[in-house]
Amino acid sequence: MKIKTVSYQKVFPLGQFINERIGVECEINEMENPATILQEAKLMVEKFHRDSNPQLYDVTKMGTEEETPTIKYIPQNGEPFYAPPDFFTPKTNPKEAQINNFIEAISTTTTIKALEIFKKLVDRENNPALTTIYNQRLKELQSWIGAK
Numbered sequence: 001m002k003i004k005t006v007s008y009q010k011v012f013p014l015g016q017f018i019n020e021r022i023g024v025e026c027e028i029n030e031m032e033n034p035a036t037i038l039q040e041a042k043l044m045v046e047k048f049h050r051d052s053n054p055q056l057y058d059v060t061k062m063g064t065e066e067e068t069p070t071i072k073y074i075p076q077n078g079e080p081f082y083a084p085p086d087f088f089t090p091k092t093n094p095k096e097a098q099i100n101n102f103i104e105a106i107s108t109t110t111t112i113k114a115l116e117i118f119k120k121l122v123d124r125e126n127n128p129a130l131t132t133i134y135n136q137r138l139k140e141l142q143s144w145i146g147a148k
Helices: 034-052 094-107 112-116 119-125 128-147
Strands: 005-015 018-027 070-073 081-083
Touching: 005 034, 018 034, 094 119, 094 128, 112 128, 119 128
Parallel strands: none
Antiparallel strands: 005 018, 070 081
């Protein structure tokens, strides 16, 4: 078997549900060892990621009150990836995010008819914040109609 090219790709986490895929493809000649070229490609990809995202590898603030990075991920090359303690944890849980989206949608409705679409959802979720914003918006829209 004659190997003419080798390629290496890696997916790096950048944040909540955000990833970056970096890869290279290298042509090799008969005198080069494919495994060596592949290792070099891997180092190139990881170096490019470090150089492109220095904030993810910044350890200058380590141990300060401003930010205490912690090791969360250690790539195969053994160089630690430093990140703030909450880097890999979602800021809100999915259910909470969904409720916040519903609250935003309800608070921006402009008619009572549009607001009524959310009534079953509000009843089903049985969430105090959602119920409160729904009732407030209903009163606002009713007062606007009464003021006309």
